[in-house]
Amino acid sequence: MQKTIHLVNRPKGTPTHDDFKFVEAPIGSPEQGEVLIRTVYISVDPYLRGRMNEGKSYIEPFKLDEVLSSAVIGQVEESKSDRFSKGDVVIGSLGWQEYSVVKENEIRKVDHNQAPASAYLSVLGMTGLTAYFGLLDIGKPKEGETVVVSGAAGAVGSVVGQIAKLKGARVVGIAGSDEKVSYLKDELGFDAAINYKTENVYKALKENCPDGIDVYFENVGGEIGDAVLPLLNNFARIPVCGAISGYNKAERDMGPRVQGYLIKTSSLMQGFTVGNYSSRFKEGAEALAGWLSEGKLKYEETITEGFDHTIDAFLELFEGKNLGKAVVKVSEIK
């Protein structure tokens, strides 16, 4: 038997442990064309909160009383597929459970000699690709422009800021602690960083963006997103990636309407999800791996040890506790 995690209630507002339940289940065994995978790392991500609600979004909602899922790194324990051998390290969208039996076409191998396996959940995986395509395809920063990124010390934001620097932009990050602010400036080379918990974001942005804002990479929404609007330059671009500040609001999330600001500056806001770019993942992954190997791209991980703490790691996302990518380490690569 193994442990699995079910969603048992659709959270009202901020999720709590009561919305989840650890359930014992058989491990199962693979049939022809399937493999048995031991879970190594589970990715916990803010967007999963949206899937816990009912109703239409860009991916199906999670079902109640079934196992949750996200991106997972695992190791093949037993293979009945010609494409995988015992010991292979793989990635896939898998259940929150200690072992999974999956079809061979639901997973792909990752090369954990090129980079640590967990990097395929972050800088070389979905969050890195999200940063890459959102910034370059929608944000289109030009040399000398000012790029502001919120959630700047998170898995997506930290890569956005570094790519913007590589493109010659001036980069200002917004994050939620002095530790994160120091990390952005001292480790990642951001030109400025703002602690939204202790500073007036509008004033701090005005001070740190003397030439206005050309690109705002939106990860958080709420009052931080509002503060950017009056500072937009003409033809500014706002890739809208996330709005974590609103994910746990039970009420409709209210703020200043954007139309007037967009008209005054001929600016663009565009929502996106990384899946829109699936036909270009190879391009993005190669660029990210190249920068990583050249030492031009750094990344952090906040690793929570032990499957029993998966829900803790997920809930802590909404407290802003993670620096870089939040992952749960369930077992060791052998």
Next chain:
Amino acid sequence: MQKTIHLVNRPKGTPTHDDFKFVEAPIGSPEQGEVLIRTVYISVDPYLRGRMNEGKSYIEPFKLDEVLSSAVIGQVEESKSDRFSKGDVVIGSLGWQEYSVVKENEIRKVDHNQAPASAYLSVLGMTGLTAYFGLLDIGKPKEGETVVVSGAAGAVGSVVGQIAKLKGARVVGIAGSDEKVSYLKDELGFDAAINYKTENVYKALKENCPDGIDVYFENVGGEIGDAVLPLLNNFARIPVCGAISGYNKAERDMGPRVQGYLIKTSSLMQGFTVGNYSSRFKEGAEALAGWLSEGKLKYEETITEGFDHTIDAFLELFEGKNLGKAVVKVSEIK
């Protein structure tokens, strides 16, 4: 002497007659390279409200105690320019006054045999071009898609809807009276039209857009814009042209934040002004003139007679009294 109209106060909220003043001034006489123009039609437009505020926008604010201005059709009374003769009908951004002395490069001739002179203020002028570029360059309607337009019976909206029909879209208009709703459906061939003053806009849109909304041409903002958000299809486009509902609000205009809706559907909102497309005006004007001459494009005008009623005509824009383009007729073409 002639009458001119000055802005004497920056309006707080909805403008009133007290914000304007009729001032007597000399007519002036042209020097070399200048012409004297008798004002024939004055264009009154919602966007002028924004210029009455202080502060940065896409065009300079009006100055207090100076003559207001907008697009004007006039007739040359006296020319000291080789490029114009007495009797020529011209267009330019001219003062709200009975006569103007202007440099020859501030005006251009219009062919009032091809279309009535006033049409160069509407369907063949700025409002037509605004509709053309906003809809086709940002909205990009495809055959069979659903296009919703607010302010649908106005100068811009009525052209947007008709071009969308020409492109094979299903078109739903939102307007403010039963008379306008009938006009949209019976005269302009819209597939459906909603009276926002008597109907629940969200419910009516849901009913009339069974396949969701692919393009929303935003002219009004406020609660009408809000009602569209939950009905957007994936990859929807929102050209943001105007937000008249908010122009007279003294407080910050508040509503549901858009980020979540944009992310869920990978939708785009883009503010624009027609000036962004100045290098393509010829293309737009030719297309509009072509459709007009083929009878594929209709337009309405609400003409207020007499210079003394210019401010009335402007204020009535915010009461939604105009059908099609609002213009003031100051004198006759001779």
